[in-house]
Amino acid sequence: MSETAAKEAVQPPTESKDAKPAEGEAPKSAEGETAKKISPAELKKQKAAEKQARRAQQKTTSGPAATPQGPQSKEGAKQQQKGSKQAPKDDKSRPIPTRTKPSQTNIAPPPPQQQSKREAKQDPKQLGLFFGHLYSQPRKHSMVGTSKDVHPAVLALGLQYSSYTICGSTARMVAMLLAFKALIESYHTPKGTSLSRHLIQLLGPQIEYLRDCRPYSISMGNAIRWLKDIIVKTDPSTPEYEAKRDLLEEIDMFIRERVTAADKLIRDVAVTKILPGDVILTYASSSIVEQTLLQAHASGIPFSVIVVDSKPLFEGKTLARKLANAGLKVRYFLITGASHAIKDASKVFLGAHAMMSNGRLYSRVGTALVSMLANAQSLPVIVLCESVKFTEKVALDSIVGNEVAPPEELLSESERYALLHLKPHLPKSHPVTTEETPAEGAKSAPSDVLKWIEASKNLHHLQVLYDVTPAEYIDMVITEYGSLPPSSVPVVHRLSTNI
Amino acid sequence: MSTTTSMAEKPLPSFDIVATYRRILAQDDELTMPVAAIEALVEAIAHSTVSTVAETLALLEHHTAVLKASIANPISLSAGTDLFQRYLVTTLNRPAALNLGPSDDFRIIRNHLLSNGKLFVDRAKQSREKIASFGTSFIREGATVLTNGGSRVVGALLRRAAESSTMRFKVVYVLSSSKSSDSEGGLKTVADLRAHNVPVAVIPDSAVAYSLGKVDMVIVGAEGVVENGGIISRLGTYQMGLLAKSKGKPFYVVAESHKFVRLYPLSQFDLPIEQKILDFSIAADAKAASATAKPSEDEGVADLNNRRPGLTSDDGVDFTPPDLISGIITESGVLTPSAVSEELIKIWF
Numbered sequence: 120m121s122e123t124a125a126k127e128a129v130q131p132p133t134e135s136k137d138a139k140p141a142e143g144e145a146p147k148s149a150e151g152e153t154a155k156k157i158s159p160a161e162l163k164k165q166k167a168a169e170k171q172a173r174r175a176q177q178k179t180t181s182g183p184a185a186t187p188q189g190p191q192s193k194e195g196a197k198q199q200q201k202g203s204k205q206a207p208k209d210d211k212s213r214p215i216p217t218r219t220k221p222s223q224t225n226i227a228p229p230p231p232q233q234q235s236k237r238e239a240k241q242d243p244k245q246l247g248l249f250f251g252h253l254y255s256q257p258r259k260h261s262m263v264g265t266s267k268d269v270h271p272a273v274l275a276l277g278l279q280y281s282s283y284t285i286c287g288s289t290a291r292m293v294a295m296l297l298a299f300k301a302l303i304e305s306y307h308t309p310k311g312t313s314l315s316r317h318l319i320q321l322l323g324p325q326i327e328y329l330r331d332c333r334p335y336s337i338s339m340g341n342a343i344r345w346l347k348d349i350i351v352k353t354d355p356s357t358p359e360y361e362a363k364r365d366l367l368e369e370i371d372m373f374i375r376e377r378v379t380a381a382d383k384l385i386r387d388v389a390v391t392k393i394l395p396g397d398v399i400l401t402y403a404s405s406s407i408v409e410q411t412l413l414q415a416h417a418s419g420i421p422f423s424v425i426v427v428d429s430k431p432l433f434e435g436k437t438l439a440r441k442l443a444n445a446g447l448k449v450r451y452f453l454i455t456g457a458s459h460a461i462k463d464a465s466k467v468f469l470g471a472h473a474m475m476s477n478g479r480l481y482s483r484v485g486t487a488l489v490s491m492l493a494n495a496q497s498l499p500v501i502v503l504c505e506s507v508k509f510t511e512k513v514a515l516d517s518i519v520g521n522e523v524a525p526p527e528e529l530l531s532e533s534e535r536y537a538l539l540h541l542k543p544h545l546p547k548s549h550p551v552t553t554e555e556t557p558a559e560g561a562k563s564a565p566s567d568v569l570k571w572i573e574a575s576k577n578l579h580h581l582q583v584l585y586d587v588t589p590a591e592y593i594d595m596v597i598t599e600y601g602s603l604p605p606s607s608v609p610v611v612h613r614l615s616t617n618i
Numbered sequence: 619m620s621t622t623t624s625m626a627e628k629p630l631p632s633f634d635i636v637a638t639y640r641r642i643l644a645q646d647d648e649l650t651m652p653v654a655a656i657e658a659l660v661e662a663i664a665h666s667t668v669s670t671v672a673e674t675l676a677l678l679e680h681h682t683a684v685l686k687a688s689i690a691n692p693i694s695l696s697a698g699t700d701l702f703q704r705y706l707v708t709t710l711n712r713p714a715a716l717n718l719g720p721s722d723d724f725r726i727i728r729n730h731l732l733s734n735g736k737l738f739v740d741r742a743k744q745s746r747e748k749i750a751s752f753g754t755s756f757i758r759e760g761a762t763v764l765t766n767g768g769s770r771v772v773g774a775l776l777r778r779a780a781e782s783s784t785m786r787f788k789v790v791y792v793l794s795s796s797k798s799s800d801s802e803g804g805l806k807t808v809a810d811l812r813a814h815n816v817p818v819a820v821i822p823d824s825a826v827a828y829s830l831g832k833v834d835m836v837i838v839g840a841e842g843v844v845e846n847g848g849i850i851s852r853l854g855t856y857q858m859g860l861l862a863k864s865k866g867k868p869f870y871v872v873a874e875s876h877k878f879v880r881l882y883p884l885s886q887f888d889l890p891i892e893q894k895i896l897d898f899s900i901a902a903d904a905k906a907a908s909a910t911a912k913p914s915e916d917e918g919v920a921d922l923n924n925r926r927p928g929l930t931s932d933d934g935v936d937f938t939p940p941d942l943i944s945g946i947i948t949e950s951g952v953l954t955p956s957a958v959s960e961e962l963i964k965i966w967f
Binding site for chain 1: 940
C-alpha cells in the first residue's frame with residue numbers, strides 16, 4: 120500500500136526515500152510484539168492489521184484526537200510519504216476504507232483485528248502449498264496509500280474490482296477504458312513535457328493501483344498495451360485538445376469494434392448453433408453467453424438452459440435469474456451436481472477469461488471440469504470469446520498462472536456459523552485452544568472459524584479463481600472472425616493484433 | 619442487398635445458370651462440382667452486361683443462390699461459389715492489385731476477371747495431378763490401401779501410383795451395391811487399376827471392419843473440407859474413419875483446396891442439408907391403425923415427409939471429425955486438420 124506510493128516514478132525520489140525507513144519503523148513502534156523478522160509481504164499484512172487495530176482503538180476512545188502515540192507516529196509517516204497531500208485530505212482518506220467494507224462483506228466480512236495479526240505471523244508461501252508463488256500481494260480493499268496521481272474514476276473502479284462489483288474480464292476491460300477516458304478528459308499536459316510522454320507516465324500509477332485491487336485480466340492487459348501504443352504514436356505537435364479528442368475517439372472505437380460489434384457477430388453465429396429442443400449447459404456466468412441465450416430465446420427457438428454454478432462467487436445465480444426472467448426454462452445446479460446436469464444437456468456453451476495460444480481455455484475455476492464431463496459424453500463444447508481476450512501466452516496447467524483470491528471468501532457467514540459448535544473438538548495443540556482459555560465460551564463470533572483455520576499448522580484454505588481447459592476438450596471457439604478450432608487461436612490473435 | 623438484386627434482375631432471363639452448370643458438368647467428367655460452379659459463374663458474368671462492381675456482386679449472389687437451391691447437396695458447390703465470390707470481392711475492391719488505376723474502365727477489370735476466372739478453372743484441373751504426385755509418396759511398397767466411393771482424386775492418385783512401375787501395392791475398394799454415379803466411377807477406377815496389374819478387392823460397406831486387419835492405410839476423397847479440419851464425404855466415410863482410428867491405421871484425405879468450405883458442423887446432424895437417412899417408420903397396417911387413433915399427429919408427420927426431399931442413404935453424406943484424420947493431401951501440400959482453418963482464415967481475412 121504505502122509501498123506502492125514509494126515505487127511511483129512520478130513522485131520526487133527524495134520523498135519516497137524518506138518514506139521507506141519511516142514505514143519500516145512505524146509498525147515496530149506501534150506493536151513491538153508482532154514485529155519480528157518480516158518479509159515485505161508480511162509487512163503489508165501487518166500494516167493492514169495495525170491499521171485496523173488503530174481504527175478500533177479510535178472507536179473505543181471515541182474521537183480521533185485521543186489516538187495513542189503509536190498509530191499517530193505512523194500517521195505522521197504516512198503524511199510524509201504522501202508528500203503533497205494535505206492534512207484534511209488525509210483525514211478524509213480514513214473513513215473511506217471503512218465505507219468500502221460493506222461491499223467487501225458481500226463476499227466475506229473482514230477479519231477482525233486480532234485474527235489478522237495472527238495471519239501476519241504466517242508465511243504466505245506456506246499457506247498456498249504449490250500455489251505459493253501466486254501470493255505476491257494481498258488484495259487491496261481500500262485506497263489508503265494510493266498515489267495522488269490516481270484519478271478518482273480509477274480509484275472508484277479499483278474498489279469495484281476488489282469487491283467483485285465489476286467482475287468478468289470484458290466488463291473489467293470496458294470499465295477500465297471508460298475510467299481512462301475520464302482520466303484523459305480531465306488531463307492537462309504539464310509545461311515542459313509532451314502528451315505522449317507524460318500521459319504514459321501517468322497511466323503507470325493507475326494501472327498499478329488497479330492491479331493491486333485485483334490482478335488484471337488478459338483482456339485488460341491487451342487493452343492497456345493497445346492504449347499505450349496509440350498514446351505513444353500521438354504526434355507531439357498536435358494540439359492537446361485535438362490529441363485528447365482523438366484518443367477518446369480511439370477508445371470509443373476500440374470498445375465498439377472489439378466488444379460491442381464483436382459481441383453481436385459472435386451472438387449471431389452462436390444463435391445458429393442452438394437448435395430447437397436443445398438443452399444448453401453453461402457454467403458460471405458470461406455476458407456473451409447470456410446475450411446469446413437471450414437472443415436465441417427472443418428469436419423463438421424452443422430450448423432450455425442448465426446453469427451450473429459454484430461457490431463462492433455464485434455468478435450463475437444472476438445469470439439463471441436473468442434468463443428465467445426473460446422466460447427461458449432454466450435449471451440451476453451446483454458443480455457438485457454437474458455430472459447429473461451434463462446427462463440432460465445437448466450442448467455446452469462457455470465464456471472465457473482468455474484463450475491461450477496453445478488453444479487452451481483459461482476461465483472461471485470449474486470450467487475444465489464441466490468441459491471434460493461434456494467431452495466424456497461427446498457433447499460439443501463451444502467457447503464464445505472476443506478476440507481481444509486472445510493472448511500469445513501459453514498455459515500448460517492452472518498452477519503457473521492463476522489468481523488467488525482471499526481464501527476467507529470460501530466460507531460464507533452461515534457456513535462459518537455452522538462450524539462454530541465444533542470448537543471443543545479442536546486439537547489440544549491448536550493455538551486457539553491454548554491461547555484463549557480465559558475467554559472460553561464467552562462469545563464466539565462466526566469469524567472465529569477463520570481464525571482456527573489460519574492458526575492451524577496443517578490446514579490451509581486456498582481459493583484460486585481460474586483453471587485451464589485443455590484444447591482437446593473444446594470443439595469450437597466462436598469469435599468475431601468466425602468459428603474456429605482451438606488450434607487456430609494464435610492465427611486469429613496475430614490477425615487481430617497486426618491490423 | 620435486396621435493392622441490388624433487383625438491379626441485377628434485368629439480365630437474368632437471358633441466362634440459365636443451372637442449365638449452364640449442368641452442361642459444364644456433363645461435358646467434362648473430370649470436373650468437380652465447385653469448379654463447374656465457378657466456370658458457370660464466369661460464363662454468367664461473360665454473358666451479362668454488368669458495368670459496376672456492385673452489379674457484378676449482386677448478379678453473382680443471385681446466380682449462386684439459384685444454383686444452390688437447384689441441387690440437393692450444395693456443400694461442395696458452395697465451396698466453389700464462396701471462393702469465387704471472395705476472389706471477386708478482393709480483386710474488385712483493390713483494382714491496384716491488377717495494375718489498373720481506379721480511373722480505368724470497368725470493362726478492363728471485367729475482362730481481366732474473366733480471363734483470371736478461366737485461369738482458376740484450369741489451375742483447379744491441374745491440382746488433381748499435383749495431389750496425385752504428393753499422395754503417391756504415401757503409398758509404400760507392398761502396402762494395402764483401403765478406399766471407398768468414386769472419388770476422382772483418389773482414382774487419379776491410385777492410377778498414378780499404379781503407372782509407376784516401381785511400386786507394388788494392393789487396393790481394397792469399398793463399393794456400395796447401389797447403381798449410383800458414385801459407384802460407377804468407383805468401378806471404372808477398379809477396372810483401370812486391374813488393367814495396370816494392381817490387385818483390387820471389392821468389398822461392401824459391411825466388410826470394412828473385417829478387412830481392416832489386412833489394410834495398411836486408408837485414403838478417401840471428400841466433398842468438402844470444413845473449418846475444423848473435418849471432412850464431409852459420402853456416407854460410410856465416418857465409420858471407416860472410426861474403425862481406422864480404433865485399429866491405428868493412418869487415415870488420409872485427398873482433396874483440392876477449392877473444396878475447403880466455410881462451414882463448422884458440430885455433429886452429423888449439424889449439416890446445412892436435408893438428409894432422409896434416419897427415417898423412422900412402423901409397419902404399414904400399424905401405421906394405418908395409429909392414423910385412425912391420432913389423425914392429427916400422423917398427418918403432421920406425413921406432411922413433413924412429403925415436404926422434405928432430402929438425401930437418402932444412396933447419395934447421403936456424413937461428417938468425419940478432424941480427430942480421426944491423419945492428414946489432408948492438397949495441391950498446396952499435406953496439411954494437418956488444424957491447418958485447414960488457418961488456410962481458410964488466410965483466404966477470408
